[in-house]
Amino acid sequence: MNGSNQTAKKILIWVGAGALLVIANIVFLVVRDSVYETIVSADRRSAAAVVTDETAAPDAIPEMTAPPPAQTTAPAPAASDLPRRLEVNMVNGSLTIETGLFFNVKYDSSLIQVENAGEVLSIRNVGSNFGVNERMDVTVIVPEETFFEAVDVSLGAGKLLMMTLLTKELKLECGAGSATLNGLIVTESADIRCGAGALSVGNSMINGLMLQCGAGTTQIKAALTGENRINASMGEVDVLLYGTPGNYTVSFDMNLGVCYYNGVRRSRGAAFGSGPNRVELTGGFGVVRVDTEGN
Numbered sequence: 001m002n003g004s005n006q007t008a009k010k011i012l013i014w015v016g017a018g019a020l021l022v023i024a025n026i027v028f029l030v031v032r033d034s035v036y037e038t039i040v041s042a043d044r045r046s047a048a049a050v051v052t053d054e055t056a057a058p059d060a061i062p063e064m065t066a067p068p069p070a071q072t073t074a075p076a077p078a079a080s081d082l083p084r085r086l087e088v089n090m091v092n093g094s095l096t097i098e099t100g101l102f103f104n105v106k107y108d109s110s111l112i113q114v115e116n117a118g119e120v121l122s123i124r125n126v127g128s129n130f131g132v133n134e135r136m137d138v139t140v141i142v143p144e145e146t147f148f149e150a151v152d153v154s155l156g157a158g159k160l161l162m163m164t165l166l167t168k169e170l171k172l173e174c175g176a177g178s179a180t181l182n183g184l185i186v187t188e189s190a191d192i193r194c195g196a197g198a199l200s201v202g203n204s205m206i207n208g209l210m211l212q213c214g215a216g217t218t219q220i221k222a223a224l225t226g227e228n229r230i231n232a233s234m235g236e237v238d239v240l241l242y243g244t245p246g247n248y249t250v251s252f253d254m255n256l257g258v259c260y261y262n263g264v265r266r267s268r269g270a271a272f273g274s275g276p277n278r279v280e281l282t283g284g285f286g287v288v289r290v291d292t293e294g295n
Helices: 002-060
Strands: 085-100 104-107 112-117 120-125 136-143 147-163 166-182 185-207 209-225 227-232 236-241 248-254 258-261 264-266 277-283 287-292
Touching: 104 112, 104 120, 120 136, 209 277, 227 236, 236 277, 248 258, 248 287, 277 287
Parallel strands: 085 120, 085 136, 085 147, 147 166, 166 185, 185 209, 209 227, 209 236, 227 277, 236 287, 248 277, 258 287
Antiparallel strands: 104 136, 112 120, 258 264
């Protein structure tokens, strides 16, 4: 009898323990779901608050937000319709020509007119009356290895930056300011005229360079092929010719200037080398220095 009672008690204990485990699991699941919903709701409320704040921020402080400048981008043509000629005529401002994945022109349509007609991309000022503080800033983006038939740029005053430009012919006229040409390749002829300011040509290869320097500083680091003439009226001109002295025939024809060739002062009418590529330096006043890379 006592054995039966002991067995019955054990059964009741196991049944009770099992019931308690079931109840505990149910309570755990209910509490977990409740906490999860609370966290999710809080996160959703926080996200909504952030979106609301970001959306409402401009309206909350309109007096501190300046209106964006009017900027227009020219429609990107297909690869087969890329312009073969680039013509720019600007009074002042800045012009940047750089490489990118796609053709594009960035400009202010209230000041600049851009026309892409056939093979010619034309950029010029709108009208002729401009305020002193009105600056015309243009950025032309061309895909890599784009080869122009001709590039003709006239910039009255301002800043010019050309990066990795390939063209058959180049005409460049800068009144005052700075011009930086880097990675320039000209296969037929280049006519560059700078009135006053700074001109820098680097890492370039130019055939048939005709350069007229006014007042200011001029630095050229390039391979010059064919017939080349550099006229320096005033200021300083530094030329580093890529290649050995045997590649060039260098001659000076200066009036009152000072000439240096490969670090040595020379006479104003001296000539050096007998290479196929001729570089003639003429001018009135100033200092002209010519070095060959492999001297």
